[in-house]
Amino acid sequence: MLTKKAVESLVPQIFSIRTDADFNRLALTLFRLHFVHNPVYGSFCRYLYPSLKPESLQHYSQIPFLPIDFFKTQTVLLEGFDTEDFFMSSGTVSQGAVQSRHYIVDAVLYEKCFLKSFELFWGKPEDFVFLALLPNYAEQPHSSLICMMEKLIKLSRKKHPESGFYLYDYPRLAEQMQSLEARGVRTMLFGVSFALLDLAERFPMPLKHTVVLETGGMKGRRREMVKEELHAILRTAFSLPAVYSEYGMCELFSQAYMTDSGTRFKCPPWMKILIRRSNDPLQAEKEGLAGGINVIDSGNIYSCPFIATQDLGKVFPDGSFEVLGRFDNSDIRGCNLMIS
Secondary structure, three states: OOOHHHHHOOHHHHOOOOOHHHHHHHHHHHHHHHHHHOHHHHHHHHHHOOOOOHHHOOOHHHOOOEEOOHHHHOOOOOOOOOOOEEEEOOOOHHHOOOOOEEEEOOHHHHHHHHHHHHHHHOOOHHHOEEEEEOOOOOOOOOOHHHHHHHHHHHHHOOOOOOOEEOOOOHHHHHHHHHHHHHHOOOEEEEEOHHHHHHHHHHOOOOOOOEEEEEOOOOOOOOOOOOHHHHHHHHHHHHOOOOOEEEEOOOOOOOOEEEOOOOOOEEOOOOEEEEEEOOOOOOOEOOOOOOEEEEEEEOOOOOOOOEEEEEEEEEEOOOOOEEEEEEOOOOOOHHHOOOOO
16 A cells, blocks of 8 residues: 555655766656556556566666656546645647646645755745746646746745736836846846747847746747747847746646756756657657657656656757757657557
């Protein structure tokens, strides 16, 4: 019988990972746990690999990855656990999208994951003013991104009452940005792509004390564009040397960040990106070549830590990665053998 206490005992290991060996040890432990006690993931593995013995795996690169579409049709969860809530993807139902649901057993663990990730790459939230160019919580009550921003804003407001959500109120946001710039206050503008472009067109201004961090997402409001083009427009409008990005999704508890002037994301120690071949999703791609992005997120201890996303990318020797685009439905058929 799997107990909550037994699973909770693994949580401290997530944030004590220092080496690749530490990561490998926890990843294999989580694989054996989910193979046996996660009905959806276990069934998927046994379907693809009928003779697979969990104890035979020696490295995390050998672990099977669950196609992310399972979150649209199944309850992906360890057996016997009650859930507190769920995160839902931002797909537009009116456009025919089926939204994923990521069921949450421990919301505090999600908070630990995103706070530790943020602090690792950016520092303490209290040191920033957060201007969120995102839907407010009433519009997206099950958004993992909004949940994260709510907490970051709450921590920031201990010192900075200006922090808050500003979506669609561009004049007020622009006025607030100009005031913060004039006072030299360290600020982070966190926004979806289409809204940042709207702001750039209507209120271009030089920014010296503001980090612009985009989370992707045109949401059907504008044509899709590669990050290089998007970032070039924003850099020009705001006279910035660099624009940054966050890589996350409702099916993950952890985030990667682009923190330099290039195009590469970096993961926290408990998260890794691997690449699968585009034409054979069960085979790993060679380092530096493009393919499908697989994620190991140790923070997903209750749902599934091993996810095959619909994103295309590359991984580099230092563990950083690029996101190059997305598969369309015809490209990912090979991953969907069991989805109903």
